[in-house]
Amino acid sequence: MRGSPQAARRDGGQVTVEFLGMTPVILVTLVVLWQLVLVGYTFSLAGNAADEAVRAGTAASPGERQGACRTAGLDKLPDAWSGEVGCATGGGYVRATVDLRVPVLFPGAFGLPFTVHGDAGAVEEETD
DSSP, rough: TTTTTHHHHHHHHHHHHHHHHHHHHHHHHHHHHHHHHHHHHHHHHHHHHHHHHHHHHHSOOOOGHHHHHHHHHHHTTTTTTOOEEEEETTTEEEEEEEEEESSSSTTOOOOOOOOOEEEEEEEEOOOO
């Protein structure tokens, strides 16, 4: 008989085997999705850090623009993201570049072998 209790018990083992077979696929998919989230968040952090750096650089006096730009670029970054901030001034324009390493699986752990680049620029403000 198709609907007998014996048939239901025999299918229980097959469901367990199928679930165990799919578990690694599900886990790998979740790990890949999480890593993609970290990459996207790093892009967001790099862009924001560049914006903050150039904003501080344009508001500072001409002799202090480089230092203000670098400090502001790293100021709001979480500790788990390491990076470098470069600032250039000239021609009435301030440009900031931020390079961040993408962490692998857990922020604060080791990073991927590539960096995410953020770039921003603004016109220098007149200071009295």
